[in-house]
Structure formats: C-alpha cells, structure tokens
Amino acid sequence: MRAKTLARGFIEIGTEHGGREAVVDGPVRLRHDEVLRRATAVAVRLRHLGVGPGDRVAILLPNCWEYAVTYIGVQLAGAIAVLVNTRLAGPELTHVFSDSAAGVIVTDATEGRLGSRVPGEFAERIVPVEAVVAAPEPGTADVDPSTLPGCERDASDVAHLLYTSGTTGRPKGAMHTHANLLFNAGTVRERLGARPGERTLIAAPMFHAVGVVSQFVGFITAGGCCIFTPEFKAKTVVELMARERITFFAGVAAMLRLILLEAEHTAPDLSSLRLFVMGGSPVPEDFPGEVARRLPGLTLANVWGLTEGTSITTYTEGEEYAGHAGTVGRPVAGLEVAVSVGGGRPEDLRDTVGELCMRGPAVTAGYWNNPDATAAAFVDGWLHTGDVGSVDGEGFVRVLDRLKDMIIRGGENVYCLEVENALNTHPDVADVAVVGVSDPILDERVRAVVVPRSGGSLDIESLREHAAASLADYKVPSEYLFVEELPRNASGKVLKRSLVEIALTAPDDVLPLAGGAGEETDALPR
Structure with missing residues (x-):
C-alpha cells in the first residue's frame, strides 16, 4: 500500500x-x-x-x-x-x-x-x-x-x-x-496476514475499532474480502464461516466457545479458518488446548488495543501465545509500551505494575471538541491508556485491569482480571465478571457475578474454595451473584457499572459466608 x-x-x-x-x-x-x-x-x-x-x-x-x-x-x-x-x-x-x-x-x-x-x-x-x-x-x-x-x-x-x-x-x-x-x-497485513484472497467475517460492529479499523479498513486495503453479518449469532456465524470459506475472525473467547458448541451439532467444514484473534476479555488457561483438539488447523492469537490507540497495540499468536499464557504479546513494530507509576512519566520498567502507556503512529489525535480530556490522556506523545499492567523482561505485556475498575480493599489492590481468570478455571463457570462494591469498613469489597455452565452443579462454597486455592485471601470474592448472562455493550465489553449497582437482597434461601481477611459475614443469595 x-x-x-x-x-x-x-x-x-x-x-x-x-x-x-x-x-x-x-x-x-x-x-x-x-x-x-x-x-x-x-x-x-x-x-x-x-x-x-x-x-x-x-x-x-x-x-x-x-x-x-x-x-x-x-x-x-x-x-x-x-x-x-x-x-x-x-x-x-x-x-x-x-x-x-x-x-x-x-x-x-x-x-x-x-x-x-x-x-x-x-x-x-x-x-x-x-x-x-x-x-x-x-x-x-x-x-x-x-x-x-x-x-x-x-x-x-x-x-x-x-x-x-x-x-x-x-x-x-x-x-x-x-x-x-x-x-x-x-500491522493487519504484517501480523494478521491480510492479503488478496483472504476473507474475514465482520460480526464486530462497524462503530467499533475491531470491526471498522482492523477488519474493514485492514482487509479491504489489502485487497481482501469482507463478509458482513449484522450481529453475532453462533448459528449464523458458523454457517457463514463454512459457506464463505472464512479465513480470519476476530472476537472474544466467549464467541469461539459458542462457535465450537454450535459446530458440535452441525459438523460444518471450518477448515478454511486459519486465525482467530481474541481480545477484550479473559481467556481461560485451558481454552487453547480445547481449541487445538477441536480445530487443529486453527491458530489462536491474543491482542491488546484500545480506541485511542487506533486498534492493535500488542500481538501474539500460536506457540508464542501458548508459551506466554496470561500476556497479550509484545508491542507491534513501530509502537512502544511503558509503565507510569503514580501518574509519573512513562518509563521502561520491567515487572513493575502501573498504568500502561503507549506511543507511536497508532496514537490518535485526541478527542474531538474536548481539549481537557485530550490533555489528560495524551501527554508528551504518550497515551495514558487507563489500563493497569506490567511488562516483563522479554517485553511481553500483561494487562491486569482497567485503572478505574481496580478494587482497593483495605489498602490492598485487587485486579479484577486476575480474579476473573481464577474463577474462569472452575469447570462449572461459563462466564464471570468481578467488580468492587462500596464497603463502610474496607472501602471496597470484591463481588463476583457468575454465569453457571449449563448442566453443571455450581454453588457458592465451591466457587469460594476454588478461588482461595490460587488467590490471596483479600482477593477472594466475598459476594457471589448468579445470572443467566452478563450485560455487555455492542463492543462485547461487560457493563461493570450495572453490576456494581445491583442491590443484593436477603431472601429466605441465603447462604451465610465467612468474609475474607477480617471481613464480617455476608448473607448472600445462592
């Protein structure tokens, strides 16, 4: 180009x-x-x-x-x-x-x-x-x-x-x-393999960076083909993937899970699908292994990016992805990622948790008609992303949480994504989101909102024990709420603010739970 x-x-x-x-x-x-x-x-x-x-x-x-x-x-x-x-x-x-x-x-x-x-x-x-x-x-x-x-x-x-x-x-x-x-x-051409003959199915909305920037602009300007569907429905997506010989798809891990479930019933030919890029949601540690068994010709990739960074900031795929579980890869060519601690200047700090910042040609020009917000987020060429994370010695980036979503419990920082990843490994959990809710003593306490897996047998005590096996006691949720599905916006992001605002009641079927590290007992619904 x-x-x-x-x-x-x-x-x-x-x-x-x-x-x-x-x-x-x-x-x-x-x-x-x-x-x-x-x-x-x-x-x-x-x-x-x-x-x-x-x-x-x-x-x-x-x-x-x-x-x-x-x-x-x-x-x-x-x-x-x-x-x-x-x-x-x-x-x-x-x-x-x-x-x-x-x-x-x-x-x-x-x-x-x-x-x-x-x-x-x-x-x-x-x-x-x-x-x-x-x-x-x-x-x-x-x-x-x-x-x-x-x-x-x-x-x-x-x-x-x-x-x-x-x-x-x-x-x-x-x-x-x-x-x-x-x-x-x-970047889409170099890392995602967009070129003439490639075919991408766009289920992400075109008002979202994934749909319009990386898929539409990325593949059209590479001479590829874009197949449109107005929304993600597993049955429709599987049918289109087979009929249109789709080679590339982008979405969250939950979408691929639904695709695999749908494919169990219809046994479609998905052999053309070579790359599935995930991003924007936790990926359970055992998931890549499951995909490899079901679709051995499919390569999985993980990506981190945000609207203000145009789309793709870091990327990893295949064996590199499998070998660096829990990371979102390294910065793509031409971009830098550094860490700001306490609001200070971004620095090349390794294995230090702070706000992730990026700079390079993907950093956008700021916010339209909003100089104050632009000045706060775009400083000396660096975009302050609002994501909390770290960069390891090899340059792999780990995203722990949104800065505004981080829970401060009794003076300790709790990263929602870390807790979500721990709960996601429970065999009876289909989906989960973790939020902080106000607490008069601890400032905030940890709430887990869980979607049980169909046909499973899930109870609060088993969830708590599962979380305690891999998390420090102050990170273990003290509140659990079961729902049929998590509220998401059109971009697939969980609307965490609505989960914070849910008022828990205390009906007759509550289960008393001992709180973590100095908490008083909570009465919570099953």
Missing part, C-alpha cells in the same frame, strides 16, 4: 484488484471495482448535499454492504465519518450528533428502523441510505475518483470519529487520522 490517505488507498486497491470480490452481504456480492464505482457516486451525492472536506457525516447503520460503500464514499468526498453506535438511546444520540456537529445523517429512514430513533431536532439532517448508495446516475458513472476532494486530504487529517463505549462516562470522539488507520492496516 503506497497511498498516504484512505481515499487514495481505496482507489489504488479498486484499480489493482478490481476483479476480486470485496464485499459480501447476503445475496449482494461486490467486486473491488464495483465498490469503488458505487462509493464514487456516494461522494458525488454528498457534494451535491453541500458536504465539503472536513465536514462530518454520521453513519447510523448495522453492518451491511451499504455501510461499506457509504464509508468509502465519505472518504472520497474528503469528509469525516462519524460512526454511531446503533444501540444508543435518544439522549445519547443527541450527544453524539451535537458533539460532532454532523450535518448529514445516513441511516435507514424506514418507519420503525434505526432512523426513527434519531431525535426530532436532527430529523432534517437524515438522508435515507437507499438514496445515498443507489446505482450511479448518468453523468456520475464516469467521474474519475482521483479528482474528488478526498484525494487532496493530508495523512494527518481526521478520517473518522469513533466514539468511546461510554462504560465510565459520556462517550468521547476519538479522532482517527488517515495516518493512524493506514499504519494499523500495515
């Missing part, structure tokens, strides 16, 4: 690999040259609507071929795409549209669909997606895309705004530049 901006990159690929399949969405199958032709028509229509270089165009759509064509069209027009979370409610949409000052909102305006959720004050900005992506009109089909304004943008210009998930507060618009996105695309 020689291009320095997305517009020129899409043109380059559409010209060099025009005959290759680029986008698949149900019955719709588009080659790279067809995608470029339709995206050029989108850019022309946006210009007719008054959209100019640097203007914001919001995209409120599920994963679909129209999303792909609209996104590329926005880049060819030289505008900034605002990628809107489809699960946001009215007040949240108001914040995103107001904060970004999007002049055009591309959405499905059909009654009862996504467009109907757009607050009335923005209704006049809606442009129906079917009008935007319609077949090129006479006079636009012959437009040379290299003459469009997007080709005059600079590498340092903002290409899109990707709003943070808002799990800890109001979403902030991370500014991804063309340089950020093309750097990450290079």
Whole structure:
C-alpha cells in the first residue's frame, strides 16, 4: 500500500484488484471495482448535499454492504465519518450528533428502523441510505475518483470519529487520522496476514475499532474480502464461516466457545479458518488446548488495543501465545509500551505494575471538541491508556485491569482480571465478571457475578474454595451473584457499572459466608 490517505488507498486497491470480490452481504456480492464505482457516486451525492472536506457525516447503520460503500464514499468526498453506535438511546444520540456537529445523517429512514430513533431536532439532517448508495446516475458513472476532494486530504487529517463505549462516562470522539488507520492496516497485513484472497467475517460492529479499523479498513486495503453479518449469532456465524470459506475472525473467547458448541451439532467444514484473534476479555488457561483438539488447523492469537490507540497495540499468536499464557504479546513494530507509576512519566520498567502507556503512529489525535480530556490522556506523545499492567523482561505485556475498575480493599489492590481468570478455571463457570462494591469498613469489597455452565452443579462454597486455592485471601470474592448472562455493550465489553449497582437482597434461601481477611459475614443469595 503506497497511498498516504484512505481515499487514495481505496482507489489504488479498486484499480489493482478490481476483479476480486470485496464485499459480501447476503445475496449482494461486490467486486473491488464495483465498490469503488458505487462509493464514487456516494461522494458525488454528498457534494451535491453541500458536504465539503472536513465536514462530518454520521453513519447510523448495522453492518451491511451499504455501510461499506457509504464509508468509502465519505472518504472520497474528503469528509469525516462519524460512526454511531446503533444501540444508543435518544439522549445519547443527541450527544453524539451535537458533539460532532454532523450535518448529514445516513441511516435507514424506514418507519420503525434505526432512523426513527434519531431525535426530532436532527430529523432534517437524515438522508435515507437507499438514496445515498443507489446505482450511479448518468453523468456520475464516469467521474474519475482521483479528482474528488478526498484525494487532496493530508495523512494527518481526521478520517473518522469513533466514539468511546461510554462504560465510565459520556462517550468521547476519538479522532482517527488517515495516518493512524493506514499504519494499523500495515500491522493487519504484517501480523494478521491480510492479503488478496483472504476473507474475514465482520460480526464486530462497524462503530467499533475491531470491526471498522482492523477488519474493514485492514482487509479491504489489502485487497481482501469482507463478509458482513449484522450481529453475532453462533448459528449464523458458523454457517457463514463454512459457506464463505472464512479465513480470519476476530472476537472474544466467549464467541469461539459458542462457535465450537454450535459446530458440535452441525459438523460444518471450518477448515478454511486459519486465525482467530481474541481480545477484550479473559481467556481461560485451558481454552487453547480445547481449541487445538477441536480445530487443529486453527491458530489462536491474543491482542491488546484500545480506541485511542487506533486498534492493535500488542500481538501474539500460536506457540508464542501458548508459551506466554496470561500476556497479550509484545508491542507491534513501530509502537512502544511503558509503565507510569503514580501518574509519573512513562518509563521502561520491567515487572513493575502501573498504568500502561503507549506511543507511536497508532496514537490518535485526541478527542474531538474536548481539549481537557485530550490533555489528560495524551501527554508528551504518550497515551495514558487507563489500563493497569506490567511488562516483563522479554517485553511481553500483561494487562491486569482497567485503572478505574481496580478494587482497593483495605489498602490492598485487587485486579479484577486476575480474579476473573481464577474463577474462569472452575469447570462449572461459563462466564464471570468481578467488580468492587462500596464497603463502610474496607472501602471496597470484591463481588463476583457468575454465569453457571449449563448442566453443571455450581454453588457458592465451591466457587469460594476454588478461588482461595490460587488467590490471596483479600482477593477472594466475598459476594457471589448468579445470572443467566452478563450485560455487555455492542463492543462485547461487560457493563461493570450495572453490576456494581445491583442491590443484593436477603431472601429466605441465603447462604451465610465467612468474609475474607477480617471481613464480617455476608448473607448472600445462592
């Protein structure tokens, strides 16, 4: 990839690999040259609507071929795409549209669909997606895309705004530049093997860095093919993997577990799937062994990244991953990871726990229209990630927790991820999240919210004993709550704030538990 901006990159690929399949969405199958032709028509229509270089165009759509064509069209027009979370409610949409000052909102305006959720004050900005992506009109089909304004943008210009998930507060618009996105695309080619002929199934939402940055931009600009599904459903995903000969998938470990369970019943041919990249959730220590038995041709990889770091910061796969369990790999080429202790300057400290910081070409330009938040997180070229972890002597990074999720119990730091990993090894635990809840004596106590494995026999005492076998007493949860599933946002992250806010009651079937290290006894539901 020689291009320095997305517009020129899409043109380059559409010209060099025009005959290759680029986008698949149900019955719709588009080659790279067809995608470029339709995206050029989108850019022309946006210009007719008054959209100019640097203007914001919001995209409120599920994963679909129209999303792909609209996104590329926005880049060819030289505008900034605002990628809107489809699960946001009215007040949240108001914040995103107001904060970004999007002049055009591309959405499905059909009654009862996504467009109907757009607050009335923005209704006049809606442009129906079917009008935007319609077949090129006479006079636009012959437009040379290299003459469009997007080709005059600079590498340092903002290409899109990707709003943070808002799990800890109001979403902030991370500014991804063309340089950020093309750097990450290079990483996707070098480390994930994206190239012509590769086929990735995009189940992660396109308003999430994994879906839009690493999969869509990463594989399209490599001449690969993107197959879209609007959401993750194991049955649908397994069917698509077999039928479309998917080679690459990205998701959390729980998704692969569900895929394996579904595959038990249908025995699909998943032999084309070569790489599954996990990230954003704990990976049970015995899981890689289970995958190797079930899908011997599949390589597992682990990754760490965040929206403000464009997408991929560290990476490990295969034997290296198996040999460094519990880590998320080493920084990819061109990026550095260091540790800040007590808010100080990031340093090359080995085996020292602190806030993980990163710098390099993947660090984004800051938060849109939010200089205070930008100044707090982006300091002297370093991005302070808010993740707690360490770097070992070989450079492998270990992520222990989100800084805001870390529990301080009686003066001791408890890292939620460490406790979750311990509980995840219990054979009857399907999923678990650990949070800290207020305590009048200890400041905080540890709560485990557990999804029992179907058909298992799980009780609180066995969980407590299991945790105590590998954790210090102050880390062992004193509260346990069983649920059918964990609440997650569209990016797959557990909404821990809602787990903290659950008020435990004391019905007749409570089980008294002795607290850890100086705690008083708690009465908890089974």
